[in-house]
Amino acid sequence: KAGVTQTPRYLIKTRGQQVTLSCSPISGHRSVSWYQQTPGQGLQFLFEYFSETQRNKGNFPGRFSGRQFSNSRSEMNVSTLELGDSALYLCASSQSGTPLHFGNGTRLTVT
Amino acid sequence: GIQVEQSPPDLILQEGANSTLRCNFSDSVNNLQWFHQNPWGQLINLFYIPSGTKQNGRLSATTVATERYSLLYISSSQTTDSGVYFCAVSTDSWGKFQFGAGTQVVVTP
Numbered sequence: 001k002a003g004v005t006q007t008p009r010y011l012i013k014t015r016g017q018q019v020t021l022s023c024s025p026i027s028g029h030r031s032v033s034w035y036q037q038t039p040g041q042g043l044q045f046l047f048e049y050f051s052e053t054q055r056n057k058g059n060f061p062g063r064f065s066g067r068q069f070s071n072s073r074s075e076m077n078v079s080t081l082e083l084g085d086s087a088l089y090l091c092a093s094s095q096s097g098t099p100l101h102f103g104n105g106t107r108l109t110v111t
Numbered sequence: 112g113i114q115v116e117q118s119p120p121d122l123i124l125q126e127g128a129n130s131t132l133r134c135n136f137s138d139s140v141n142n143l144q145w146f147h148q149n150p151w152g153q154l155i156n157l158f159y160i161p162s163g164t165k166q167n168g169r170l171s172a173t174t175v176a177t178e179r180y181s182l183l184y185i186s187s188s189q190t191t192d193s194g195v196y197f198c199a200v201s202t203d204s205w206g207k208f209q210f211g212a213g214t215q216v217v218v219t220p
Contacts, residue, residue, distance in 0.1 A: 033206030035210075042210060042211075042212050045209070048207050055207075056203075056206070056207040058207075088152055090154060092154075094206050097142075098159070099144055102146075102155075102156075104153050105152050105153070
């Protein structure tokens with residue numbers, strides 16, 4: 001079974017731009033969660049989608065948004081990028097009561 | 112929200128040594144997972160262990176949910192065990208987890 005796939009692996013953007021990251025979950029997994037990892041704040045929960053609906057949301061500004069499609073693939077978008085948005089963005093998929101499985105992440109650098 | 116504390120923050124081991132990593136959490140949880148993050152940033156699920164004891168090769172984990180802690184044991188450590196070990200807890204059954212700050216493990220030859 002294929003794992004969680006995230007694209008792209010690396011991104012370099014300029015302050016003020018926007019970016020879209022993509023995540024394809026493990027086949028059959030309907031929940032997709034997004035996490036941000038930075039050296040200062042560690043791993044922080046961004047949001048979770050299930051059946052195209054946002055189930056949970058972390059404590060991030062409205063510049064961070066996401067969506068899920070009918071095939072369970074998910075995208076997250078960050079608008080008006082700031083230097084502090086530089087981070088490793090990790091996507092995970094799961095089913096109820098099963099382990100989280102993470103993708104390899106997208107490393108975003110904002111200059 | 113729920114607080115997750117991991118100890119020690121750093122651990123240096125000689126190859127072949129055993130070690131115990133601890134995770135304390137501040138409230139009742141439905142789910143608990145241990146992850147290993149390798150130097151390339153990939154998070155690998157080690158154990159899904161809301162309670163009880165599990166073993167997988169040289170690694171084992173125990174969660175005592177009533178006392179709000181979990182332990183990860185590494186026996187006969189190898190250099191490939193180096194990396195950061197994270198404990199993550201959740202109060203629901205899906206994808207929203209609170210991560211600890213991690214334990215950085217370095218295994219020297």
